[in-house]
Amino acid sequence: MSALQPSELDRPTLARDRSAADADLKSVSAALRRAEFGDRMRSLLLAAPLLVLLALSFGIPIVLLLSRAVYDPTIADALPKTTAALTGWNGQGLPGDDAFVALAADLKDNQAKGTAYELAKSLNARLPGARSQVLKTVRKLESADGQAALGAIKSVPFWSAPSTWPTIQNGTRSLTSFYLLSALDLRWNADGGIERVPPEQAIFIQVFLRTFFVAASVTLATLILGFPLAYLIANVPKGLAAILIVAVLLPFWTSILVRTAAWTVLLQKFGLVNDFLLFIGVTGDRLDLMYSRIGLIIAMTHIQLPFTLLPIYSVMRTIPPSQMKAAYSLGARPFTAFRRIYIPQVFPGVMAGCMLTFILCLGYYITPALIGGASDQLISNFIANYVNVELNWEMAAALSFILLVFTLALFGIFARVLGLDRLKLV
């Protein structure tokens, strides 16, 4: 069409019809667009139930949860009078008595409404030790009014400590960067700048690094084990290949919980692995495989192997044997042919498999919880802990947000390096 168009229009006899032809073309393309739009709508309609389900059960909850990382109105809601009293305060030293009075009134209101504990917990997240102080103050205020209330609150030294009021003022701002900074072991200092938290309080950077290290180790291990196996499956006769594929997939069909539990049986001090190692004399003593980094990596490698292997296998299967034959006939030694002809062609599959495993490992929860020791807990375990035990959803949201950003950034780098269209995931 496009090849014909210019020459047809350039003919002198047709030139005067050009505008008419253009108009025709426009109406044709408009009609085409309309038809395509209808088609697109119809196919969208077919996917609509799934899209609605995804939005309701996945999209909206994620957005709501993640928004907790930056939006926390608990303190502002609980302390409306204090919030008003602190609007003019410059943050230096202690605020005026009106702030103390307002705080006393707010605390009494909370006690009356039964929300005092919630407030205490929320303050405690920002100011360790605040919970008991708040509850103590609330009890003292029960029998005090007006001037007595001011005296009662001033009698608790906590409220005159230098870090208390700036923290409260910070807390009264609903939109906060406190949790995100905490998730990276950072905090606001008194001068309004960002600083690292003291080493004894810093935990999350270390946990993130540990998570990345474990994910990278598992990815490497699955690649080293999976690549030769994928090559074997891709190059044996069809019947044998089917058997091998089933052997690879069989554990894949078992629940991850069951497989993890099985590893706890194998890896424990008097388990089969230790028995075997002792029997063949590799070690003189029983190893601590359970609750250790190495045990965690072994179990995760086993679980992740199919994820790395299958994309590699699916790419290898598409490379005809004539490729290597051609390389040999052109004078390439086996290693050269492998390096220059085979590897570049399976590379997209290798990247896809490694990326899949790496990203899945970043979110591992059950296996580190059951097999890892206290120092082998990954970031997901901390998130779960904040959700289930500490009931600090803001912190959980912040950690999830950081993890999500890292994961997406990683995916972006993969896609950029390789091109998303070359990434052969299946």
Add this chain to the structure above:
Amino acid sequence: MSASQAVAPANGAATARPAQASGPGFVEFAEVEKSYDGRTFAVTRMNLAVARGEFLTLLGPSGSGKTTTLNMLAGFERPTHGTITLEGRPVDRLPPYQRNIGMVFQNYALFPHMTVEENVGFPLSVRQVSKADIAARVGRALDMVRLKQFGDRRPSQLSGGQQQRVALARALVFQPSLVLMDEPLGALDKKLREHMQLEIKQIHTMLGVTIVYVTHDQSEALTMSDRVAVFNQGGIAQFGSPDDLYNTPQSSFVAGFIGENNTLEGVVDRVSGEQCRVQLNGGGEITALAVGVTQGSACHVAVRPERLSLSAAANVGNALSATVDGRIYLGDHLRLLARLPNDQVLTVKVGPEATMANGETVTVSCAPNDCRAFPADAGTGGATSKQGRTK
């Protein structure tokens, strides 16, 4: 070379020696056998000599052993018995990458992750040729196949014919003395195939390289080759120039495989010298050249459509009466289908001016020297006996 002619030796295995080669051949197969499972043979007791600089075609139906033969020469398969020599040197233990043989594959096997230039430069770069040298030689090779302007494209951006030419350039760029081609034109359409046949032939003449070419297309073999080895069931049925194969086939298989043929079944009445008298099944008698037939045995008489004529003159030798059963118009000539009294239909090639109408009675005649009588039992087996023997 037209004088070279294969003869079926008494032991049944075909032996073929080039007439032009003095001393040992450039490539020689001596008593080569290949079996994949230890019971059946893909190639049996094959002897074949390729002369330097010739264009030799291995022709045969699928499963006849021609590709196995090529793979053994390339080094992808090891013979289970016998020796292959290249320039007087046994190569059986030499891996393919040390044989210095260029190869063009059926589906080209271009490297999809490399550009055309990188593909063609690959054999040079693995030979540690300098970068400048590679660029110059790749340029010349691409020039030769007229693809100079496509150097930075990927194979997937080229048409089938262009990919084929890249594969050709890649197999020739490192100046191998021997180039193997495994049905290189199989994936192309008819017109492009004919064009590429000429192009490959021109390159062969220009470079003087030895080419061993595998095809199942007999017309391709006749067009391109200096000599053709016709494969059947793991052995060479006949080895000779295209002219030999067409005009003096040594077996019913070769007669049927190369070109068009009419086959008449019958029994040998008597053999006298070179000729024999054959009693046709269903009536009629014919005089034919005796090619390995004995008196009283069943035989197949083969005669080309263009050697049959519809003249009534009885002095040309054989004459059979028949009815015209159909006319096939082919532009430059006509094919008449002539039905014999025994209901067998012969194809006769006549000029386009022929006027015979359907149902008309005609006399089909031919010279005895144009009819060749082959033993019927070895009909499809050619000169080689049936395979599948057990060890």
